[in-house]
Amino acid sequence: MSDEGNVERGGAEPLYRDGVPNPERLGFMPVSMAGLGPTESSVAAIEVARVLNRPVEFVDEQGYERSIIAGAVDAEGKLLAWVENKSKEITSQYVDVEFRLKIMVDNQIVVDWVVETYNPYFGCHVGYMAWHDQWLVLIYREKHDTYACTFTLNGTMRRECISDYWLVSKGQISFVSERPYLVERFSLPELARLGDLSGEEASAKGVLPPRFEEVNKRREEREKRHQAWLEQKGRNGNDKRRPPEVIG
Numbered sequence: 055m056s057d058e059g060n061v062e063r064g065g066a067e068p069l070y071r072d073g074v075p076n077p078e079r080l081g082f083m084p085v086s087m088a089g090l091g092p093t094e095s096s097v098a099a100i101e102v103a104r105v106l107n108r109p110v111e112f113v114d115e116q117g118y119e120r121s122i123i124a125g126a127v128d129a130e131g132k133l134l135a136w137v138e139n140k141s142k143e144i145t146s147q148y149v150d151v152e153f154r155l156k157i158m159v160d161n162q163i164v165v166d167w168v169v170e171t172y173n174p175y176f177g178c179h180v181g182y183m184a185w186h187d188q189w190l191v192l193i194y195r196e197k198h199d200t201y202a203c204t205f206t207l208n209g210t211m212r213r214e215c216i217s218d219y220w221l222v223s224k225g226q227i228s229f230v231s232e233r234p235y236l237v238e239r240f241s242l243p244e245l246a247r248l249g250d251l252s253g254e255e256a257s258a259k260g261v262l263p264p265r266f267e268e269v270n271k272r273r274e275e276r277e278k279r280h281q282a283w284l285e286q287k288g289r290n291g292n293d294k295r296r297p298p299e300v301i302g
Contacts, residue, residue, distance in 0.1 A: 068111065069141045069149065072096055073123040073179045080149070084176050084197050095124035095183035102127060102136045118142040124180035126190060134158040135190050137169065137180050153178040157190060157205060165209050171196035182222055189243030193220065202227050204243050212245045221263040228261040230269050237263060
């Protein structure tokens, strides 16, 4: 890969850092992405850049910031995958931005996929990216949701919406369900639906996702507040006040 015409970004602040909007440049950060930062796949981006013989970050000849935000190299070093952010502030009101996944086999691009997001302007953070045999598994967070994806070398893709609190372990993805005190699961790498588990069952199997108890207790408290508001509204008749804020 030739870097002719490209310039390493140097010490300038990027528009996106690890796929997350940089508030110092864009003036905002989605609440859903607050606290997200480097992961193992972001560290692997350095190895991907080395194999591609290019910088992890640079500014191309058209003035676009180009950054490998996540990468994965298989154990034999034959399969290469990365997610790249390409962005440029066109005007003070418009940023041209995209996030693209690429898979390379024997120096040939076999998958080139624009990562599906609500709006790439709000960022795309890769929480997990790794090879499982000859399947690539990708988990990413966009503005509203978290998604798990798998890709084969012939370009077959499967994508499932999961929750923000997930765990990759024991050949599966487990995550906190929207239903109270349940853990939902998909097998890896196929992303086939597995049976739901209680928290106790998931813990015993070693697949309990993080913050399981916290999320469920917060939901219980939210429901209690909502029920109290409904009761109060019933007593007061035409009460125009808004219900309690929904959090979590």
